[in-house]
Amino acid sequence: MKTPWSDEEEAARESLVRWGRSLFERGLTPGSSGNMSVKLADGFLVTPTNSCLGFLDLDRLSKLDPAGRHVAGDAPTKELPLHFAFYEARPSARAVVHLHATYSTALSCLADVDPADAIPPITPYVVMRVGRVPVLPYTRPGSPDVAPLIRAKAPAHPAILLGNHGPVVAGTSLEAAVFAMEELEETARLTILTRGMAVRHLGQQEIADLEATFQLKG
Template sequence: MSAASELITAGRRLVDAGLSPGSSGNLSIREGNRIFITGTGTSLGGLDEADIAVLDLDGTHVSGARSSKEAPLHVGFYRRDETHRAVVHLHSPFAVAASCLEPWAAHSAVPPLTPYFVMRVGQTPLLPYRHPGDPELGRDLAEAPWMLRAALLANHGSIVAGSDMDDAVDRGIELEEACRIALLTAQAPRREIDPAQVVELAARWGSPWQPGLPIH
């Protein structure tokens, strides 16, 4: 399947899941030294090949549509880790709501309430607020001092990376569910997974959850 076809399929899946209202959200895939990213103002549920932009790894436009203004976020994730091959940025309701709250901890805005969040997503820090499209968003992501493959953007939404587009989409859906559960339980005396069990789960599934560990 071509990169454009993967983006089109993923966009429909996210809209069907209720995670991309209106023309919000953007997706990208990295192939070699090129980034294929959804164009500005596009609806993820109605993408076609004409809606895809091609960038180089510095974010410079190469061909196709005018890219999303959020391209710096995607470039930041690809700069951070070359194993990331797909990025999903969403303005999904529960992730946006969680991004408007004070974070649970410095290394993760979302608490470890379910094993699936720890296993499939891992620690998810809250990055500082910047205007949508600000190039500094990409720098914040690339230089964040935690191991991560997902983050919340303050008062904005979520961004996740994966080894391929299906992986990134699944991770975005799981993060939205984790935010929903966190919000549903916020006003109750809740039980988080024991810290030692969190570390063991993360190690078993290869997900990032190592508070205080700097990036090497």
């Protein structure tokens, strides 16, 4: 039976359901936490408010028009301000993923992390796929106050930690955003596991080479 969606929208709906289930089943975002969005030619698809990413329904995903008005499906996540701020600041962004992943959320709660870069360069892959990860001051979940904070950082940073809240990652596709989120979470895990140890970080020359080779364009 033919769906009312374009091929692009149907593929995006299927990707949101598939990746949402994968993230949930691997324990990367518990309960009804986390939200995702995809930018379409005619608007946006967003996970609904209070939905569990492991049990998303193709037909109930929130559809928004290009101006961000809700036009179909269930009511969208309350975190729309952070999603739209990324799309505004990063023209290449086609998807945004926000999770409450354990280790990266833990880093967002620590008072002694570097607010300019919470993820130290301990592997080449975090530099290649994520880059430097700033920590924003705390804002209430869903508050529009987060938008200008993200717009100030997102042009140079595809990944951000929301203070005492968790990670947000933008990508050129949903798959790219998920892969970068997974790399961020795994490196946050390594960072916490090695706290207090004599860790060997990548040097500035090595970082510069990676950044020049794998440019994270805005």
